[in-house]
Amino acid sequence: MQKEGWIEVICGGMFSGKSEELIRRIRRARIAKLEVQAFKPVIDDRYHREAIASHNGLIAEAKTIHTAAEILANVSPKTDVIAIDEVQFFDEEILDVCQELANQGKRVICAGLDQDFRGKPFGPTPLMLAVAEHITKLQAICMKCGGPASRTQRLIDGRPASEEDPIIQVGAKEQYEARCRHCHEVLKK
Numbered sequence: 498m499q500k501e502g503w504i505e506v507i508c509g510g511m512f513s514g515k516s517e518e519l520i521r522r523i524r525r526a527r528i529a530k531l532e533v534q535a536f537k538p539v540i541d542d543r544y545h546r547e548a549i550a551s552h553n554g555l556i557a558e559a560k561t562i563h564t565a566a567e568i569l570a571n572v573s574p575k576t577d578v579i580a581i582d583e584v585q586f587f588d589e590e591i592l593d594v595c596q597e598l599a600n601q602g603k604r605v606i607c608a609g610l611d612q613d614f615r616g617k618p619f620g621p622t623p624l625m626l627a628v629a630e631h632i633t634k635l636q637a638i639c640m641k642c643g644g645p646a647s648r649t650q651r652l653i654d655g656r657p658a659s660e661e662d663p664i665i666q667v668g669a670k671e672q673y674e675a676r677c678r679h680c681h682e683v684l685k686k
């Protein structure tokens with residue numbers, strides 16, 4: 498029998514359904530009468546300041562935090578499930594925080610980008626994948642060829658961004674689209 502306490506990671510490119518899937522798991526946990534607390538980093542202010550929000554309008558209330566340590570400080574002893582969106586925006590401390598919570602017997606569900614706009618591993622997500630018990634990798638639809646999209650294209654005035662551009666740039670459809678490996682483009686310096 499599986500002991501309580503583990504880490505689940507939902508990863509993939511933008512528009513692949515990570516937030517939808519996270520919200521689905523939150524809702525199912527609540528149907529099972531489990532206590533759920535959700536968190537997201539303050540930098541993600543796109544659709545809602547105090548909620549996890551998907552690109553197609555689903556919403557789950559969440560506490561907005563500045564650092565991973567704030568999760569530990571805010572988790573109640575009676576909480577069974579901790580959901581964290583946009584995990585790529587935290588620093589590596591998120592790894593220790595999630596491990597600590599899972600060791601305490603909590604179910605920890607993280608969602609985040611595995612690759613940045615250059616197609617390179619993004620922040621702490623690859624480290625979270627290494628320690629997770631359960632991994633779900635989702636794909637969007639490539640906006641060029643219609644195939645499965647594992648990457649995120651950043652566009653500036655309709656042109657591919659350069660590999661020298663800043664990695665963190667909060668946004669949605671106005672500057673990002675889903676692409677497959679073959680249709681994904683990055684301007685070289």
Ligand SMILES: Nc1ncnc2c1ncn2[C@@H]1O[C@H](COP(=O)(O)OP(=O)(O)O)[C@@H](O)[C@H]1O
Nearest residue numbers: 511512513514515516517551552553637638675
């Ligand atoms: N290229 C695309 N491929 C798939 N879904 C897309 C695409 N563009 C927009 N969407 C919408 O985005 C929704 C997923 O949003 P969301 O869960 O917020 O994704 P993520 O968190 O991975 O960015 C889909 O259900 C769909 O309505």
Ligand SMILES: Cc1cn([C@H]2C[C@H](O)[C@@H](COP(=O)(O)O)O2)c(=O)[nH]c1=O
Nearest residue numbers: 510511512613614649664665666667668
């Ligand atoms: C690829 C990429 C994305 N971002 C930002 C853009 C959005 O604000 C989030 C991802 O949101 P989603 O829930 O996965 O749609 O990340 C970034 O800052 N840098 C990048 O390279």
Ligand SMILES: [Zn+2]
Nearest residue numbers: 639642677680
């Ligand atoms: Zn493609």
